Structures are given as structure tokens and as C-alpha cells.
């Protein structure tokens with residue numbers, strides 16, 4: 450018999466963590482189905498790493514409850530650690546060991562049976578076989594991240610939690626990394642990946658967005674945009690740069706930002722925004738209403754939350 454929630458890889462409610470006086474994570478609920486790839490987004494210092502660490506049993510929440518892979522996050526952290534592959538933000542492998550030696554070291558830590566075969570298979574699966582004798586310290590950022598991904602899949606986890614795995618990595622290497630994520634997902638792994646890149650968010654089945662500890666949105670990218678209550682007008686043509694300065698802080702324009710040669714002017718009040726745009730019908734500039742981008746929506750959500758990261 451299956452229990453309600455069995456299909457959820459993560460099912461937590463009220464997750465809270467305070468450091469000193471600052472609530473790093475404030476009553477966050479997440480219900481993430483198994484087998485999906487979820488993006489975890491939010492401004493710097495918003496509590497993504499802290500949440501991931503609580504979910505995978507490395508940090509005890511001050512409040513809240515729930516399960517990860519069916520295990521209680523408060524009581525069964527050992528089981529969770531065994532079944533989750535966690536890739537930290539900072540490269541944490543041995544630079545003076547080769548790729549293969551690093552993986553063998555990790556295999557020993559997990560006491561993996563049939564170590565040679567598992568390392569061979571992992572090298573092959575992540576396209577590292579030809580580089581297995583290269584010292585980790587001599588790898589480019591993209592290859593280092595691939596090694597880190599290999600290391601966190603070695604013990605055959607059911608779920609991966611990847612903390613900003615592609616930060617500072619070039620676009621081709623990012624694309625290759627995401628191909629690997631989707632390949633692993635196709636094999637049945639559930640993946641939660643934190644990122645600041647909008648294109649990566651759009652590669653996910655669903656996303657969670659937190660700002661300064663608070664959950665602001667959860668769902669499919671399209672639905673989050675639809676439910677944002679945000680309206681966007683785009684201005685193109687000569688003179689848009691002057692427009693930007695003029696529209697900043699005007700009633701109706703909550704956010705003004707460049708995307709390529711176009712200016713996106715967004716706001717939550719359609720009447721006020723339309724009135725503002727009507728007053729800016731100048732020669733050389735063409736206006737049209739557009740669907741807000743995910744970035745427009747995130748900036749909007751961020752503006753609705755209180756930045757608690759300043760040092761008191």
C-alpha cells in the first residue's frame with residue numbers, strides 16, 4: 450500500500466533556520482515530486498544553501514518538519530545522506546590527485562563494493578574516461594564541476610542536490626553540464642539545483658524561488674509568470690537609453706531594465722503603467738506590451754521582500 454506523499458522526493462513544511470538574529474530560512478514549504486528536475490532560485494544570501502543543507506540532513510532546522518525521499522529530516526539524516534548526492538558550491542576535491550584517484554578516494558569513503566567497476570562506469574557515464582589521469586588542479590572550471598558531479602553520483606543516490614554547480618562556468622560547459630543533469634534525470638534521479646541563471650531555470654520542470662528566507666513562488670515557469678500579476682511593456686528604437694532615466698521611479702513603472710536593445714518597463718498596476726506609457730509616445734520609439742520574462746518576475750518578487758542580509 451502506498452502512503453500519501455510517497456511520490457514526493459521532498460515534502461517539508463514550515464522549514465525554519467535562524468543564525469543569530471537573522472532568519473535565514475523562514476517557514477518554507479516544498480513539495481517536490483520524485484523524478485523531476487527542480488531549480489532553486491533567489492538572490493544572494495536568501496537561504497538556498499541553508500535549505501539544501503537542512504533537506505539533506507546536514508543541518509537541523511529550528512522549526513518545521515517533513516521528509517526527504519520518504520525519510521524524516523529530523524530523525525533519519527543518516528539514511529538521507531546515504532541516498533542523496535550533494536554537490537557543494539565550492540569545489541571540494543583534491544587538486545593534487547587525478548580525476549580517477551579522486552573518485553577512488555570517494556568510493557572508499559562510501560565503502561562502495563566493486564569499486565573499480567563503479568569508478569570505470571562513472572567515468573564513462575560522465576565523459577571523463579579520457580581525462581581520468583589528469584590532475585584535478587589542472588582542470589578548467591567546467592571539467593572540475595563534471596568531476597564533482599561524478600563524485601556525488603558514485604554511491605548511486607536517488608536524488609541529487611546541486612548547489613550552484615555552474616557558477617562561473619562558460620556557456621558551452623554549462624550546456625554540457627545540463628545535458629548530464631537531464632541524462633541522470635532520465636535514469637530516474639530526482640534533481641534539485643540552485644542557480645542564478647534564468648536560462649537554467651527554464652530548463653527545469655519546476656522552480657522554487659525564495660527571497661531573504663521567504664518562499665515567494667513555486668511551480669512551472671509559465672505558471673509563475675502568469676500568476677505574478679506583473680505587466681510589461683517593451684520600448685525599442687532610438688532614444689531608449691534616455692527613456693530609462695526618465696521612467697525610473699515614475700508612478701506605474703516598478704522596474705525598468707535593458708534586455709539587449711530593448712527597454713522593459715514593468716509594473717503591477719496595469720492602469721498606472723498604461724497611463725505612463727501613453728505619456729511616452731515619442732517619435733523613434735515603438736512600444737508594445739509583452740509577456741514578462743522570468744527575470745522581470747524575479748526582480749518584481751525580490752522587490753516585494755525585505756532584504757535581511759545587511760550586517761546589523
Ligand SMILES: Nc1ncnc2c1ncn2[C@@H]1O[C@H](COP(=O)(O)OP(=O)(O)OP(=O)(O)O)[C@@H](O)[C@H]1O
Pocket residue numbers: 468469471473491492493494495496497498499500757758
Ligand atoms: N553557518 C552560518 N552562520 C551564520 N550565518 C549563516 C550561516 N550560514 C548561512 N548564514 C547566513 O544565512 C543567510 C542565508 O545564506 P545561504 O548561504 O543559505 O544563502 P544562499 O541563498 O545560498 O546565498 P548565495 O546565493 O549567495 O549562495 C545569509 O545571510 C548567510 O550569511
